[in-house]
Amino acid sequence: MGEIIQFDSEAPAAPEEDATLDQLQALVAEDLREVNRVILEYMNSDVALIPTLAGHIIASGGKRLRPILTLAVARMCGYSGTRHISLAACVEFIHTATLLHDDVVDESDLRRGAATANAVWGNKPSVLVGDFLFSRAFQLSVADGSLKVLAILANTSAVLAEGEVMQLLTSNDTETSEAAYLDVITAKTATLFAAACQLGGVVAERPANEEEGLRNYGINLGVAYQLVDDALDYSAREKVLGKSIGDDFREGKITLPVVLSFRRGGEEERKFWRRTMEEGEQGQEDFERAVMLIERHGAIRDTLERARHYGAVARDALAIFPVCDEKKCLLDVIDFCIRRAH
Amino acid sequence: MGEIIQFDSEAPAAPEEDATLDQLQALVAEDLREVNRVILEYMNSDVALIPTLAGHIIASGGKRLRPILTLAVARMCGYSGTRHISLAACVEFIHTATLLHDDVVDESDLRRGAATANAVWGNKPSVLVGDFLFSRAFQLSVADGSLKVLAILANTSAVLAEGEVMQLLTSNDTETSEAAYLDVITAKTATLFAAACQLGGVVAERPANEEEGLRNYGINLGVAYQLVDDALDYSAREKVLGKSIGDDFREGKITLPVVLSFRRGGEEERKFWRRTMEEGEQGQEDFERAVMLIERHGAIRDTLERARHYGAVARDALAIFPVCDEKKCLLDVIDFCIRRAH
Secondary structure, eight states, X not given: OOOOOOOOTTOOOOHHHHHHHHHHHHHTHHHHHHHHHHHHHHTOOSSTHHHHHHHHHHSSOOOOHHHHHHHHHHHHTTOOSSHHHHHHHHHHHHHHHXXXXXXXXXXXXXXXXXXXXXXXXXXXXXXXXXXHHHHHHHHHHHHHOOHHHHHHHHHHHHHHHHHHXXXXXXXXXXXXXXXXXXXXXXXXXXXXHHHHHHHHHHHTTOOHHHHHHHHHHHHHHHHHHHHHHHHHTTTOOHXXXXXOTTHHHHHTOOOHHHHHHHHHSOHHXXXXXXXXXXXXXXXXXXXXXXXXXXXXXXXXXXXXXXXXXXXXXXXXXXXXXXXXXXXXXXXXXXXXXXXXXX | OOOOOOXXXXXXXXXXXXXXXXXXXXXXXXXXXXXXXXXHHHTOOSSTHHHHHHHHHHSSOOOOHHHXXXXXXXXXXXXXXSHHHHHHHHHHHHHHHHHHHHHHHHTOSEETTEEOHHHHHOHHHHHHHHHHXXXXXXXXXXXXXXXXXXXXXXXXXXXXXXXXXXXHHHTTOTTOOHHHHHHHHIIIIIHHXXXXXXXXXXXXXXXXXXXXXXXXXXXXXXXXXXXXXXXXXXXXXXXXXSSOTTHHHHHTOOOHHHHHHHHHSOHHHHHHHIIIIISOOOOTTHHHHHHHHHHHTTHHHHHHHHHHHHHHHHHHHTTTSOOOHHHHHHHHHHHHHHHTTO
């Protein structure tokens, strides 16, 4: 067998960030250990570079937010079996495969405060190990044996890939509308949140209306999460964000703070955005100027306001579920996703 | 809906190459038209770049060898349903996704005589559209609804990705053994040939020994195919090969002609291989010298001899099947794979 990578799933993140996630992590701690065991088992390969590279990104302090959602939802739905374990691992593999390909596409050097796999090993292994992890997700979902689960994951993967291509197409396009931006983040981020939550309900064999509620919780939580992420890229301290600030600006990735600022600004400002984000001509002080313009137009404030809106919708999507510890924590996750901006 | 790309599946290739494949293509022509219909349907997306880019590589004169194998095997096994159509399309999607990622990894500019997708659109969309096509394969196999089929395809995908990583690791390593080389081509090429053939037997619900025979036919055919491909990269005219000759040499990809020449040559020659393929220092005349050394050691002749061995094993793997037109054509495919070297 290939090399075994050990990692500690409970590596503490910045305390001000994970205040509300801690409780949920504690609630599903036992299941989460099992998920990590499955992840370790399935990321293994006789080709030693695969577990080495996969372990690097999987162990690099990710919050395991998506698998935790699957675990917590399954428990909230009264599920007492073990299928949610491998499906949570499956969701994490799809997420990790996407991250590997994302970092290649974005040419990122830093993720969660550590060097990206492509920065360490180059683009080629990142592309191929991403493919391997995606195949492992496919194998895990086949092992689960439910065609319903398989259909959810296959459709999610296709929408996710479409979202990534859409994002590439809106890159460097300052004319991108808020609606187009929303389509992108719904496809590339929120769809996997939705699947993670829905799967928890599917294994518990909950009725269609509850499954729909879980999907809607996931979609709206995912959109809120990405909105805050995109706001942080112009406003966070690097320590909190765990990745380089200003990445989106440097890559010409058009996110809501820019969409709003571009549209609210005058011709002079639009020229600035076109030069820096469309033509990619960026000087020393341009990021500071971008932050200043975004601040002037209240674009961070309003991006977070939009996030709160989706958070509120996510909250109501869970209203049909009876009160329990898991539900309370799932509601806290919404606050966590939004509050990490502060 | 997104853009529709039309393509003619029967675009003629070099006549001396496809002499024996023509008959098989004719035999499954009707089914193959259906496969192309499914491919067109499933490669579509609202994100117009996806069918544009996917259409570019899918339409670029590929022989459709793998889906044709699925179709012919299913018919040979007496199957009269339609499941083989979507599974053949599924196999072609996996193959195409791999090609897209391969070309990114190899930094190739030319495939089948046309510009590669990464050369036209850049690496980023090639990575992401590859992911999309892989997801479509996943969706197609879920739509088929058989867990057995799903397991075959999921396992194949994982082995394929492992093979690609293994190939990357042997790149530039002149010490690569013939055994290690064989492991690479078995994983990255022959496994998909094996799955393509096995699936034809699975839909026909043939007994285990026949399924095994079909897998063995596919594996050995695939190894023979890749051996010849690797020989052609040092010996073909570009018109026949449909891709740039000397690609493997320039990329430092260690294939059997090099493995044999390196081991058979003296220290002076090994220095040459190390300089050109390990250190990547290649001058104007180096490819000619490589071809000359390979010729001197009979490495092309013996690579083709190895291919004939695997071809013979593939032939015997079909011996348990009764004589019919399809079987005759499947045996001809072996000759086609080997003879295209001439």
